[in-house]
Amino acid sequence: MKDLMRIKCLLSQDIETLLNQQIKKEAHSSSLYLSMASWCNQNGYDFSADYFTKQSEEERMHQLKLFKYVLDMGGNAVSPEVTGIKTEFLGFREVFEDALEAEIAITQSFKNIAAKCHKEQDFVTMEFLNWFLKEQREEEYKARRALELFEVIGEEGTGRWEIDKHVNKITYSED
Amino acid sequence: MEKACIDINELVNVFSNNYGSVYQSDKLNCFYIDFGGKFARYNCLSLQKLKKVVEDIDIESLLLNTKKADFELVTYNGCDHIYLLNALEIIALKDLLQGTFTMFKLNHLISDCLYRLVF
Numbered sequence: 001m002k003d004l005m006r007i008k009c010l011l012s013q014d015i016e017t018l019l020n021q022q023i024k025k026e027a028h029s030s031s032l033y034l035s036m037a038s039w040c041n042q043n044g045y046d047f048s049a050d051y052f053t054k055q056s057e058e059e060r061m062h063q064l065k066l067f068k069y070v071l072d073m074g075g076n077a078v079s080p081e082v083t084g085i086k087t088e089f090l091g092f093r094e095v096f097e098d099a100l101e102a103e104i105a106i107t108q109s110f111k112n113i114a115a116k117c118h119k120e121q122d123f124v125t126m127e128f129l130n131w132f133l134k135e136q137r138e139e140e141y142k143a144r145r146a147l148e149l150f151e152v153i154g155e156e157g158t159g160r161w162e163i164d165k166h167v168n169k170i171t172y173s174e175d
Numbered sequence: 176m177e178k179a180c181i182d183i184n185e186l187v188n189v190f191s192n193n194y195g196s197v198y199q200s201d202k203l204n205c206f207y208i209d210f211g212g213k214f215a216r217y218n219c220l221s222l223q224k225l226k227k228v229v230e231d232i233d234i235e236s237l238l239l240n241t242k243k244a245d246f247e248l249v250t251y252n253g254c255d256h257i258y259l260l261n262a263l264e265i266i267a268l269k270d271l272l273q274g275t276f277t278m279f280k281l282n283h284l285i286s287d288c289l290y291r292l293v294f
Binding site for chain 2: 001002003004005006007008009013076
């Protein structure tokens with residue numbers, strides 16, 4: 001009997017489901033960052049608004065990268081429905097706290113997929129995931145560094161104005 | 176109708192239960208589900224979709240909800256076939272499809288061991 005399912009698709013159903021869930025999470029993150037950009041812009045934090053707009057584009061790019069992989073491997077990539085995006089934040093600091101929390105959740109999600117790949121010995125997908133795992137180093141660093149600015153600079157006086165100016169300059173270097 | 180056009184000897188029985196069977200055609204790279212009085216053809220993707228649709232049915236609410244009919248229409252967008260099934264038949268179809276996909280996994284493992292990993 002021909003192994004028709006394997007001929008059609010490299011991915012197991014479980015891995016395909018997890019990757020589709022990840023596509024949805026990336027889409028959610030992208031929308032959340034856009035919502036944060038909107039809030040920052042409306043409250044006068046223009047540099048942070050630009051920072052979150054860029055982050056939103058990056059998350060969208062991650063989503064499309066996963067989408068392409070699922071399709072290239074013969075799977076069924078599902079365009080996700082994104083609902084329940086938070087639009088109101090209590091303050092400037094909360095926006096960055098939520099951003100870091102979102103990145104931590106994404107890292108955890110990739111770790112779960114990687115664990116499943118190891119269990120199924122799907123080293124092809126594992127190799128693909130390595131790019132994302134490395135990317136999460138940068139994403140978490142930037143989110144954590146932005147939050148650190150609140151401690152280093154302080155929010156009093158013109159503190160928030162200073163923080164806003166510095167957020168857009170955060171970069172990550174492996175060296 | 177479709178059954179009459181197919182040479183049953185060319186089909187491989189993938190899995191059967193008391194209510195139906197799933198066959199695979201290696202010649203046409205497709206599957207046939209013999210269930211609920213229908214003999215219907217599916218490709219890989221449509222078979223996966225059907226399994227998902229059946230697994231997503233909340234059988235408990237179907238049985239407990241007195242305002243709803245005890246039957247459920249089982250189909251999906253773009254599907255050529257529709258099943259009108261009661262709760263017991265849904266359970267049987269679910270069992271049939273889950274058994275089928277377990278056999279696919281087993282066949283995959285055997286294919287790996289016998290043909291792909293021996294060289």
